[in-house]
Amino acid sequence: MDNNEVSKQLYEYFEFSGITFSSPLHSLELLEWLKDFDMDPDIPLIVSYPKSGTNWVQQMTSLILANGNIDSVKDKILKYRAPWIEFVPFKPGDVDYQLLTTHLNYQMVPSSAKNRKTKIIYVARNPKDVIVSFYHYHNCHQYLKTPKDFSEFLEQFVEGNVIYGSWFDHIRDWYSHKDELDMLFVTYEDMQKDIRSVIEKVASFLNKKLDGETLESIVDHCTFAYMKTNPATNYRAALQHINHDIGNFFRKGTVGDWKNHFLVAQNEWFDSIYQKMMAEFPLKLVYDFSSVSNEQ
Numbered sequence: 056m057d058n059n060e061v062s063k064q065l066y067e068y069f070e071f072s073g074i075t076f077s078s079p080l081h082s083l084e085l086l087e088w089l090k091d092f093d094m095d096p097d098i099p100l101i102v103s104y105p106k107s108g109t110n111w112v113q114q115m116t117s118l119i120l121a122n123g124n125i126d127s128v129k130d131k132i133l134k135y136r137a138p139w140i141e142f143v144p145f146k147p148g149d150v151d152y153q154l155l156t157t158h159l160n161y162q163m164v165p166s167s168a169k170n171r172k173t174k175i176i177y178v179a180r181n182p183k184d185v186i187v188s189f190y191h192y193h194n195c196h197q198y199l200k201t202p203k204d205f206s207e208f209l210e211q212f213v214e215g216n217v218i219y220g221s222w223f224d225h226i227r228d229w230y231s232h233k234d235e236l237d238m239l240f241v242t243y244e245d246m247q248k249d250i251r252s253v254i255e256k257v258a259s260f261l262n263k264k265l266d267g268e269t270l271e272s273i274v275d276h277c278t279f280a281y282m283k284t285n286p287a288t289n290y291r292a293a294l295q296h297i298n299h300d301i302g303n304f305f306r307k308g309t310v311g312d313w314k315n316h317f318l319v320a321q322n323e324w325f326d327s328i329y330q331k332m333m334a335e336f337p338l339k340l341v342y343d344f345s346s347v348s349n350e351q
């Protein structure tokens with residue numbers, strides 16, 4: 056156990072339906088209760104594996120839902136605009152939200168969300184950048200086990216031995232059910248490449264019309280620089296369980312940082328695992344904007 060781990064607050068990993076969770080972030084009672092949570096079909100749901108750009112999509116979507124009145128929403132802390140259903144102490148009705156969020160896998164999301172009435176926005180990111188982002192997040196998060204080093208974390212991630220389980224299962228399961236759901240699939244890399252068109256796509260999916268001025272304003276409020284410095288989005292004051300001296304939500308915000316962490320052998324090993332696990336997966340995720348050969 057290193058010094059960073061020693062200085063962490065009390066937390067306990069536990070299993071639910073074969074997936075690892077961390078108390079007090081999560082609780083068995085809430086996860087159990089969620090099975091029968093009757094979701095309001097008018098409230099869209101953002102779904103992602105951790106560190107895929109969830110906060111970015113929460114910001115974008117909550118501003119789209121503001122019907123042009125961005126000032127009425129932008130200073131409200133993101134977690135109240137788009138609460139996570141599985142984070143203690145989620146209770147519908149306690150806060151005024153127009154949007155919900157989850158990192159849960161397909162099986163664990165309330166069945167009421169899987170009836171084609173709930174609009175689901177799935178956010179995906181290339182797994183190598185997810186691993187790097189998640190690794191750094193474990194170091195600064197009070198309720199996540201500090202990995203010994205990157206290599207150990209990489210192995211745990213590939214085995215699905217991390218909170219929320221396997222990235223491979225998460226994306227494959229959600230994607231395989233897309234035709235039974237009212238689901239829009241967006242990627243972190245698409246947002247990096249052309250945020251404007253992703254905002255337009257999400258707005259159209261939610262049946263919202265954006266005038267040019269509102270669109271530009273949403274673009275401005277979604278930049279990395281804005282979100283990193285804004286108290287409503289950066290969680291500096293709002294989340295006590297992040298050690299902000301070590302890291303935070305807005306770390307680098309780039310595509311391809313994995314190249315600064317993966318050794319050549321680790322990269323080759325991961326690629327071979329990916330090929331096996333994702334052989335049937337039809338989408339090509341982008342790993343690097345500068346070289347097509349790095350696309351899987």
Ligand code: A3P
Binds near residue numbers: 106107188312
């Ligand atoms: P990095 O750790 O690679 O920087 P999540 O919101 O799912 O926890 O994902 C966090 C990741 O999204 C972090 O990645 C964070 O920097 C990135 N991110 C959040 N807002 C962003 C923005 N406006 N532009 C680019 N990246 C953003």
